Amino acid sequence: MMLDREITMRGSSVTDESTLPGDARPTSGANRGISVFDLNIYYGDFLAVADVSMEIEARSITALIGPSGCGKSTFLRSLNRMHEVIDGARVEGSVRLDGEDLYGSGVDPVAVRRRVGMVFQRPNPFPTMSIYDNVVAGIRLNSAKLRRAETDEIVERSLRGANLWEEVKDRLDQPGSGLSGGQQQRLCIARATAVEPDVLLMDEPCSALDPISTLAIEQLMLELKENFTIVIVTHNMQQAARVSDRTGFFNIAGTGKPGRLIEIDDTKRMFSNPTEQATQDYVTGRFG
Amino acid sequence: MTLLSPQSASVTAQTASRGRLGDRVFSGLSRAAGINILIILAGVAAFLVVEGRAGIFGDTEEMSGSDNFLQYVGPLVFGTVYASFLALLIAAPLGVAVALFISHYAPKRVSQTLGYLVDLLAAIPSVVFGIWGITVLAPILSGNLYPWLNENLDFLPFFSGTISTSGRSMLTAGIVLAVMILPVITAISREVFLQTPRLHEEASLALGATKWEMIRQAVLPYGRSGVISGCMLGLGRALGETMAVAIILSPSDGYFWSVLTNQNSNTIASNVALKFPEAYGLDVNRLIATGLVLFGITFLVNALARRVANAGFSGADG
Numbered sequence: 073m074m075l076d077r078e079i080t081m082r083g084s085s086v087t088d089e090s091t092l093p094g095d096a097r098p099t100s101g102a103n104r105g106i107s108v109f110d111l112n113i114y115y116g117d118f119l120a121v122a123d124v125s126m127e128i129e130a131r132s133i134t135a136l137i138g139p140s141g142c143g144k145s146t147f148l149r150s151l152n153r154m155h156e157v158i159d160g161a162r163v164e165g166s167v168r169l170d171g172e173d174l175y176g177s178g179v180d181p182v183a184v185r186r187r188v189g190m191v192f193q194r195p196n197p198f199p200t201m202s203i204y205d206n207v208v209a210g211i212r213l214n215s216a217k218l219r220r221a222e223t224d225e226i227v228e229r230s231l232r233g234a235n236l237w238e239e240v241k242d243r244l245d246q247p248g249s250g251l252s253g254g255q256q257q258r259l260c261i262a263r264a265t266a267v268e269p270d271v272l273l274m275d276e277p278c279s280a281l282d283p284i285s286t287l288a289i290e291q292l293m294l295e296l297k298e299n300f301t302i303v304i305v306t307h308n309m310q311q312a313a314r315v316s317d318r319t320g321f322f323n324i325a326g327t328g329k330p331g332r333l334i335e336i337d338d339t340k341r342m343f344s345n346p347t348e349q350a351t352q353d354y355v356t357g358r359f360g
Numbered sequence: 361m362t363l364l365s366p367q368s369a370s371v372t373a374q375t376a377s378r379g380r381l382g383d384r385v386f387s388g389l390s391r392a393a394g395i396n397i398l399i400i401l402a403g404v405a406a407f408l409v410v411e412g413r414a415g416i417f418g419d420t421e422e423m424s425g426s427d428n429f430l431q432y433v434g435p436l437v438f439g440t441v442y443a444s445f446l447a448l449l450i451a452a453p454l455g456v457a458v459a460l461f462i463s464h465y466a467p468k469r470v471s472q473t474l475g476y477l478v479d480l481l482a483a484i485p486s487v488v489f490g491i492w493g494i495t496v497l498a499p500i501l502s503g504n505l506y507p508w509l510n511e512n513l514d515f516l517p518f519f520s521g522t523i524s525t526s527g528r529s530m531l532t533a534g535i536v537l538a539v540m541i542l543p544v545i546t547a548i549s550r551e552v553f554l555q556t557p558r559l560h561e562e563a564s565l566a567l568g569a570t571k572w573e574m575i576r577q578a579v580l581p582y583g584r585s586g587v588i589s590g591c592m593l594g595l596g597r598a599l600g601e602t603m604a605v606a607i608i609l610s611p612s613d614g615y616f617w618s619v620l621t622n623q624n625s626n627t628i629a630s631n632v633a634l635k636f637p638e639a640y641g642l643d644v645n646r647l648i649a650t651g652l653v654l655f656g657i658t659f660l661v662n663a664l665a666r667r668v669a670n671a672g673f674s675g676a677d678g
């Protein structure tokens with residue numbers, strides 16, 4: 073518990089933008105907040121998530137909680153159009169990043185995903201690539217010709233940013249799949265941040281990890297939110313309480329019914345005094 | 361067997377003994393089948409060695425054409441490897457492309473139908489391919505593609521020389537062989553491409569990869585060893601193919617690099633098929649000896665394929 077509180081303290085100490093350390097990233101002028109308005113997500117004719125509207129604040133951590141099948145992962149994947157890899161998936165409504173509609177006509181999903189990165193439930197470094205190549209995998213997609221010195225720098229910066237540099241700096245040419253689960257997940261975070269996205273989506277990033285690795289990732293998230301807008305889906309309510317600034321609760325009325333956003337508010341309030349009874353029941357463990 | 365005994369101890373004695381008997385019968389049968397393979401293989405190898413020895417070391421005066429065995433088999437080995445290599449050069453990229461189309465691009469119904477049709481291609485007898493090659497493909501190619509290659513690329517030794525008007529050239533044989541080995545390469549590549557973990561594909565897409573970039577980043581590296589072993593299996597089939605080559609190729613004795621002329625090195629299998637009916641005495645032994653050489657080449661290719669396939673992708677943990 074002591075540890076938990078300590079992390080929360082660290083988290084709250086960096087919320088004020090003026091106290092941020094010098095941000096060298098070129099897009100630092102942009103806001104990087106996301107506005108979701110009246111979003112309906114369909115798989116074919118099936119309405120999976122209905123009527124979601126929310127503001128996701130820039131450079132903060134927003135946690136999405138809720139019982140299994142409530143559509144929180146689907147919603148998360150709609151924020152970088154990853155749900156479209158399933159045939160027949162489509163949305164109505166709008167998702168705006170810095171005021172720009174990600175679903176506007178002529179917007180390429182590939183371009184969206186370069187601005188909105190993603191970390192998955194299970195660590196998924198490319199098995200045939202070295203640690204080094206894994207980190208620069210996204211960079212190589214975006215800009216074909218980079219000098220070795222430049223990629224070296226990106227690799228070091230990204231791995232340091234993911235708190236992994238000290239552990240792997242002597243074996244960058246080894247396959248990424250040789251690392252432990254927690255290290256692999258941090259490698260995936262380094263890979264996602266190397267392309268300098270505006271937003272980082274995390275789909276239950278710790279559910280396949282042991283408690284020590286989970287702690288490392290949570291600490292990392294609190295550091296990352298200085299530079300990135302983070303949205304995390306988690307089944308672990310303690311985790312949501314520990315790391316997030318705001319928490320959204322999704323619920324589902326029954327099988328075959330669409331998932332809905334019940335409530336979104338400051339995390340502290342969501343876990344102490346939520347407006348909705350369903351939220352209260354869920355966070356106190358009465359169901360789900 | 362011993363593993364099963366605690367399990368069978370719990371049922372009644374009668375069924376237990378019957379189970380053990382059935383077990384014994386089945387394991388005996390499967391063991392016999394396994395040993396059978398070894399016996400057949402050893403038998404064929406022994407036959408080739410015993411009968412072929414006279415062809416290799418026998419008196420060349422008694423054979424038609426008085427050159428020694430190496431001089432005799434050399435052009436045949438060259439022709440066999442050359443024709444198969446041409447076939448692989450054409451079929452490998454095409455097969456991988458078709459497999460990718462089936463696994464990642466085509467709509468579901470199209471991909472199923474196409475996969476079925478590709479498998480059907482493997483069921484066509486090679487003699488049909490041979491007849492199709494010489495009556496349909498050869499005239500078309502020798503009327504259009506070959507003159508063009510000959511005029512525009514004749515600085516390459518492969519496309520120089522006087523082109524065969526009938527189209528009975530090494531390239532025609534290579535193309536027909538390519539069509540024949542295409543199903544093997546496609547089927548195996550398709551299977552490994554379909555097995556690419558969704559996790560890896562999504563990792564790539566989430567980095568902002570286009571579909572083609574995702575395929576290069578996630579699918580092809582994952583399927584690499586499968587594609588290679590598919591190619592090796594295809595190569596194995598091309599090396600041993602007899603009828604199609606025997607029908608199409610107009611063989612000459614010697615080493616010929618040009619793929620368009622009617623002077624072509626024959627392949628081992630085709631040579632055996634053409635010469636065997638009229639051969640007698642030591643000539644028969646010499647043909648059998650060339651069979652031994654082909655056996656060796658095919659064995660080598662298969663061993664290589666097995667090795668590549670088993671090497672797999674080290675460290676992949678799905």
